[in-house]
Amino acid sequence: MKFFHNKGVSVILLSILLSAIFTACQNKEIIGEDPYAGGKEALGVRFIGDYPTPESGLPGSSVTFSVEGLAAWEGKFDFFINDEPAEVMSVTDSTIQVIVPEEASSGGASISLEGQVFFGPRFNIEGNVSLDENYEVVNGTNSPVQDLIDFQSGYVLVGSFTNFENKAGAGTWINRIVSISSLGAYQENINSTKGANGTLLSINRLSDGKYIVSGAFNSYNDIGGINGITRLNADFSIDSIRKEMINLTPDEPLNGWDTVATFNGGVFGTVLKSFVSQTPDKGEQITVVGDFRQYGSYYYERATRDYQPMDIVTVPQVVRMDTHGKIDSTYNFDKAAGKFNLGGNGFVLDAVQTADNKIVLVGSFTTFHGESANYIVMLDEDGHVDPAFNVGSGANDVVSSIEYDPVSDTYLLVGAFSSFNGQQANRIVRINGDGAIDQSFEVSEFEGGEPNFAYQLKSGMIIVSGTFEKYNNITRRGFLILNNDGTVTQKYNNVGAFEGKIHKVVETSSTLGHPAVLLIGYIGKFNDQDAGNIIRVEIKNN
Structure with a gap:
């Protein structure tokens, strides 16, 4: 058999070979797990607005945060202020009213729902140190x-x-x-x-x-x-x-x-x-x-x-x-x-x-x-x-x-x-x-x-x-x-x-x-x- 080398021919042959491999892979069944399988389903919950109402308060006071999509999950989520659990008073399609935890320090609000955490704006706890x-x-x-x-x-x-x-x-x-x-x-x-x-x-x-x-x-x-x-x-x-x-x-x-x-x-x-x-x-x-x-x-x-x-x-x-x-x-x-x-x-x-x-x-x-x-x-x-x-x-x-x-x-x-x-x-x-x-x-x-x-x-x-x-x-x-x-x-x-x-x-x-x-x-x-x-x-x- 006679071998020869030509740059143009080599490029064409390489292209054909790669095309064949790609086509074969497309026709084969996917082996292994889908890398996108098991992802969290969108829950439709998100904080809106930069500040709660009021922006600060004492422990035991009430505060309202603007949140969309939470009403459908009432009773199935937990609300926190700086990682301390807050008592939920009321939930609407756009707001949630909670009681500030008695031992909370200043920090961000968050919601835990279905294994997901949603982070919200900061609430300032009033006290003697500032x-x-x-x-x-x-x-x-x-x-x-x-x-x-x-x-x-x-x-x-x-x-x-x-x-x-x-x-x-x-x-x-x-x-x-x-x-x-x-x-x-x-x-x-x-x-x-x-x-x-x-x-x-x-x-x-x-x-x-x-x-x-x-x-x-x-x-x-x-x-x-x-x-x-x-x-x-x-x-x-x-x-x-x-x-x-x-x-x-x-x-x-x-x-x-x-x-x-x-x-x-x-x-x-x-x-x-x-x-x-x-x-x-x-x-x-x-x-x-x-x-x-x-x-x-x-x-x-x-x-x-x-x-x-x-x-x-x-x-x-x-x-x-x-x-x-x-x-x-x-x-x-x-x-x-x-x-x-x-x-x-x-x-x-x-x-x-x-x-x-x-x-x-x-x-x-x-x-x-x-x-x-x-x-x-x-x-x-x-x-x-x-x-x-x-x-x-x-x-x-x-x-x-x-x-x-x-x-x-x-x-x-x-x-x-x-x-x-x-x-x-x-x-x-x-x-x-x-x-x-x-x-x-x-x-x-x-x-x-x-x-x-x-x-x-x-x-x-x-x-x-x-x-x-x-x-x-x-x-x-x-x-x-x-x-x-x-x-x-x-x-x-x-x-x-x-x-x-x-x-x-x-x-x-x-x-x-x-x-x-x-x-x-x-x-x-x-x-x-x-x-x-x-x-x-x-x-x-x-």
Whole structure:
């Protein structure tokens, strides 16, 4: 047989072959299931209109939604407001009237019918908690806010952001630090210039009016040689000094000098929290906690502009310095071993300082300084494990957040744990100053996610944020206000979905004079509205 190849003939043959295959397939019986079989039959139900009547109301009140096609299914469907079942009062061809559930929070309406769900407009539940609509923050920051400090009737914020209210631009730097008024307006009253080149996690004021900032950064306003912590002047410019260096090029005299941070000390890693304390014998000191294992300070007398040697000391997770950065060689030091203590066998995730300068640490560790410490430990004023803080067996899993209330001398712990010192504790527990569980506070079950932060207000109520969908089997999407005993009062839990994590709470007043809280952190939504990581929330007490 003779074979030949011709492009035109090949194309024709290929076309014939494909046509034959297609025709054969058409004549064959379909094998397998019809991909469109089993689809839901159209039920003729749909919400119409953007708003119910009224658009808001109290639990127990009536509200009318516009819905088509529901009358034919009367008695065969369920109606919900933010996933809480509502009692149906009447149905027509175009409307449905329901009673607002007694424990509902703000959210969308929905109808469940024949295995299908139809989503409707949002209904706002009235109550004591709401956004302060007169607060001037609109866009907020473009990344989380980690900490703040009061300044000139407003606040200075620090975090990982590089913009606030879209004010950053040519010649205007908002690099991890910004000043705002008490109403949330951008202010040009600080001299931070280019700011930090990495995240600022903590800010403290010193007794002389200067500031300590710490986090994960190594330069501030282009002055390098910083290791996670530095000192700022009262106007938030970096506290710097011109230092004489060894000049290896005498014909270039400028190489004999360099401008460096006055605060000469830091750590190789991240400073999670920093605390300022006053002691009678050592004066003002700074304790830093975080993910690091070494402290370092520069030998400027042996340095050149290009090479600056350091004195490096192994000191894991906790170190204390004076206000110039010099390490306190007596704090957290094991005299018998002649070295600094071991730290924990896991990460430190949060910390607080008590009124008597002790530090309580929480995290993923189960030992600290070689002693048993199940996810929580207190260090005394010398940096040693404090045996008076008796938490027994501690938590049975990671503790990720801790807040201290000095008035009641209690701690709120949040984490992945389900028990504390052998007793049931559903992700949140309150313990007394001596480490014992506060039996007056009991938390119910969270569903659909976990809490990630809790803070006790002066009123005794407790703000909780997280990823949860329900609390005690009631829909509460990511935000919750508990009574002092862990129960819930409906009028303080009327707001809708929250997304993110709160990092800090400041109690203040709203523009109308009502009690309010300033919330900062990673806050993407509050009450289903976009939030820019800083919001002010009214919490009326009537």
